[in-house]
Amino acid sequence: MPENTYLPPAAADLEFDRGVPTVRAEDVHVRYRVHEDTTKSLRAMLATFGRGRRPRHVHALKGVSFTAYAGEAIGVIGSNGSGKSTLMRAIAGLLPISEGVVSARSTPMLLGVGAVLNRGLSGRRNIMLGGLALGLTRDGVLAREKEIIEFAGIKDAIDRPMATYSSGMKARLQFAISAAVQPEILIIDEALSVGDKSFRKKSEQRVRQLREAAGTVFIVSHGMKSIRNTCTRVLWIEDGVLMADGDPDDVIARYNGHDPAERRSRRRAARRRRRRKARRRARQERESAPSG
Amino acid sequence: MTAPPLARLGTRPRIVDYLRSMWERREFATAIPRAELQAQHRNTVLGSLWHLLDPFIQVAVYWLVFAKILGVTRGVDNIVGFLAIGVFMWHFTTKAVKSGAKSITSNEGLVRAISFPRAILPLTAVLAEFFAFGFAMVAMFVAVLITGEVPGWTWLLIVPLVGIQLVFNLGFGLLFARVADHFRDILQVLPYTLRIIGYMSGVLFPIERRLRNLPELRGVMDYNPAYLFMKTARAAILDNAAPTPREWGVMAIWAVGALLVGFLFFLGREHEYGRA
Numbered sequence: 001m002p003e004n005t006y007l008p009p010a011a012a013d014l015e016f017d018r019g020v021p022t023v024r025a026e027d028v029h030v031r032y033r034v035h036e037d038t039t040k041s042l043r044a045m046l047a048t049f050g051r052g053r054r055p056r057h058v059h060a061l062k063g064v065s066f067t068a069y070a071g072e073a074i075g076v077i078g079s080n081g082s083g084k085s086t087l088m089r090a091i092a093g094l095l096p097i098s099e100g101v102v103s104a105r106s107t108p109m110l111l112g113v114g115a116v117l118n119r120g121l122s123g124r125r126n127i128m129l130g131g132l133a134l135g136l137t138r139d140g141v142l143a144r145e146k147e148i149i150e151f152a153g154i155k156d157a158i159d160r161p162m163a164t165y166s167s168g169m170k171a172r173l174q175f176a177i178s179a180a181v182q183p184e185i186l187i188i189d190e191a192l193s194v195g196d197k198s199f200r201k202k203s204e205q206r207v208r209q210l211r212e213a214a215g216t217v218f219i220v221s222h223g224m225k226s227i228r229n230t231c232t233r234v235l236w237i238e239d240g241v242l243m244a245d246g247d248p249d250d251v252i253a254r255y256n257g258h259d260p261a262e263r264r265s266r267r268r269a270a271r272r273r274r275r276r277k278a279r280r281r282a283r284q285e286r287e288s289a290p291s292g
Numbered sequence: 293m294t295a296p297p298l299a300r301l302g303t304r305p306r307i308v309d310y311l312r313s314m315w316e317r318r319e320f321a322t323a324i325p326r327a328e329l330q331a332q333h334r335n336t337v338l339g340s341l342w343h344l345l346d347p348f349i350q351v352a353v354y355w356l357v358f359a360k361i362l363g364v365t366r367g368v369d370n371i372v373g374f375l376a377i378g379v380f381m382w383h384f385t386t387k388a389v390k391s392g393a394k395s396i397t398s399n400e401g402l403v404r405a406i407s408f409p410r411a412i413l414p415l416t417a418v419l420a421e422f423f424a425f426g427f428a429m430v431a432m433f434v435a436v437l438i439t440g441e442v443p444g445w446t447w448l449l450i451v452p453l454v455g456i457q458l459v460f461n462l463g464f465g466l467l468f469a470r471v472a473d474h475f476r477d478i479l480q481v482l483p484y485t486l487r488i489i490g491y492m493s494g495v496l497f498p499i500e501r502r503l504r505n506l507p508e509l510r511g512v513m514d515y516n517p518a519y520l521f522m523k524t525a526r527a528a529i530l531d532n533a534a535p536t537p538r539e540w541g542v543m544a545i546w547a548v549g550a551l552l553v554g555f556l557f558f559l560g561r562e563h564e565y566g567r568a
Contacts, residue, residue: 021298022298023298024298089404091301093301093302093407093563094404094405094406096302096564097302101300102300102301103298103299103300103301104298104299104301105297105298105299107301107407110405110406114405115401115402116402116406118327118331120330120331121327121330121331125327125330128323129323129324132319132320132323133323133406134406135317135320137319138319
C-alpha cells in the first residue's frame with residue numbers, strides 16, 4: 001500500500017470509475033482529551049493552580065468500519081454529538097485517528113471552504129481564494145468563475161466585500177465554490193439546508209451530478225427529506241458506533257424508531273391524524289344526517 | 293483511467309513528497325498573505341502606503357528622541373544610521389518569528405477545514421514579513437544616505453546577509469509554530485523574550501563597550517546570531533567593512549541549523565495541528 005499523505009486533489013471534470021472502492025475505514029477509533037473549564041475567577045484559578053483543569057477523555061468514535069464506492073451518495077445521520085462530524089473529519093484527514101486505518105483514492109474534500117474566505121474582500125476575490133484553497137490553479141479558478149457566480153445566484157454583489165452579504169448569500173457562494181471543484185470524494189456537512197428552496201433544489205441537483213460522474217459524496221444532515229432525495233446509502237452513527245449501514249429507507253426507518261424525540265413527534269402526528277379523521281367522520285355524519 | 297489503489301491517510305509524509313506538495317500548493321500559499329494585506333488597510337485613507345510610511349516614521353522618531361532630545365552620540369558616529377539598521381534588522385527577525393509562531397493558532401479554522409501541508413502557514417507568515425522588510429530596507433537606506441554615508445561595494449553584502457537571516461527566521465518560525473500550537477502561553481512570553489535578547493545583543497546601543505569588563509561574555513557574543521546579524525549589517529553599511537569568514541560561518545550554521553531543526557520538529561506534529 002503506497003503511503004502518501006497529501007494525495008493530489010482529484011482533477012476536475014474527470015469521469016471516475018464506477019463501483020471501485022474510494023474510501024475505506026477500518027475499525028476507526030478517535031479519542032481525545034478535553035480540558036474542562038470549571039474555574040470561574042482568577043482567585044479560584046490561583047487556588048487550584050495546576051489542578052483546576054482536569055483532562056477528560058472522550059471516546060468519540062468506537063471502531064467504525066465501512067467501504068464507500070464510486071458512484072455512491074452516502075447520507076450520514078445520527079443525533080447531535082453522535083460522532084458524525086468527527087467521522088467525516090477523520091476520513092478527510094483533518095483529525096488524527098487513535099486506532100484503525102483510513103485509506104482513500106484521493107484526499108476527501110470537506111466542504112469547509114468558509115474558513116478561508118475573507119470578509120474584507122469581494123466575493124470575486126474570495127472565489128479565487130477558496131478555489132486555490134481547494135486545490136485549483138489560478139487559471140482553473142478563472143475558468144470557472146462565471147459558473148460559480150451564476151450558481152451562487154449573486155449578481156452585482158460579487159464585487160462588494162463579503163462582509164455586506166447576507167448569511168444566505170455567503171452560504172450559497174461557499175457551496176458554489178466547493179461544488180465547482182468537483183472532487184472525487186466530497187463531504188458535505190450540514191450545508192444542504194442553507195439557502196432558499198430553489199437553491200436547495202439546485203444544490204441537490206449538483207450532488208446528484210457529482211454522484212453520477214461516479215464520484216463519492218458524503219452528506220451529513222438532519223434533513224431526512226434531502227437525504228432521501230439524494231442518497232443511495234445511509235450510515236447511522238450513534239454514540240460513536242455505526243448502528244446501521246444500508247438502504248436509505250430502511251436505515252432512516254430504524255433511526256426514526258430509535259430516536260425518542262422523533263418517536264414522540266410521530267406519535268403526536270398520529271394522534272393529530274386520528275383526531276382529524278374523527279372530526280371528518282363526525283362532520284360527514286352531521287352532513288348526511290338530515291338527508292338520510 | 294485505471295483505478296489507483298487506496299492509499300492510507302494520515303501517515304507521516306516523506307520529506308520529498310511533503311516538499312513537492314508544498315510546491316504544488318504555492319499559488320494557494322501566496323494567496324493567503326495577499327488577501328490579508330489587501331484586507332488589512334482597507335479602511336484607511338492611505339491604504340497600502342502605510343506599509344512604506346511606517347518604517348519612515350520609526351526612523352524619524354529615533355532621530356527625534358536619540359539625536360535631538362537625548363543627544364546620545366557618545367562613541368557612535370551616526371546614531372540614526374546605527375539605530376535604523378539595528379532596529380530594522382532585529383525587527384525583521386522578531387516580527388517573522390512572532391507571526392510564524394502565530395500562524396497555526398490564528399488559522400485554526402483553515403487547518404480544521406482544509407487539508408494542505410501545514411508548513412505552508414509558517415512559511416508564508418515569515419515570507420510576508422520578508423516583503424514588509426523590503427519597505428523597511430528602503431527607509432533604512434534613505435536614513436543612512438541622509439545622514440551622510442557614502443555607498444560602497446560592501447552595501448551589496450546586505451543581500452546575502454538578509455538571505456541568511458531569512459533562513460534563520462524561517463527555522464525559528466516553524467519551531468515556534470509547533471510550540472505555540474501545543475502550548476499557547478508561549479505567544480504571551482515570546483515578545484518580551486525577543487525584546488530582551490535584542491537589548492542584550494545591542495539593538496539600541498553598542499553592546500561591546502558594556503561588555504568591556506566581562507571578557508567571557510564578550511566571547512559568547514561571537515556566537516550570538518542576533519548580535520552578529522546587527523553587527524555585520526552595521527559594519528557593511530556604516531563602516532564599509534565585510535564580515536569575517538568566521539562571522540559568515542557562524543551565521544550560516546545558525547541559519548541552516550535552525551531551518552533543519554525547525555522543519556523536522558514542525559513536521560513531527562503535522563497531523564495533529566488544529567486538533568485541540
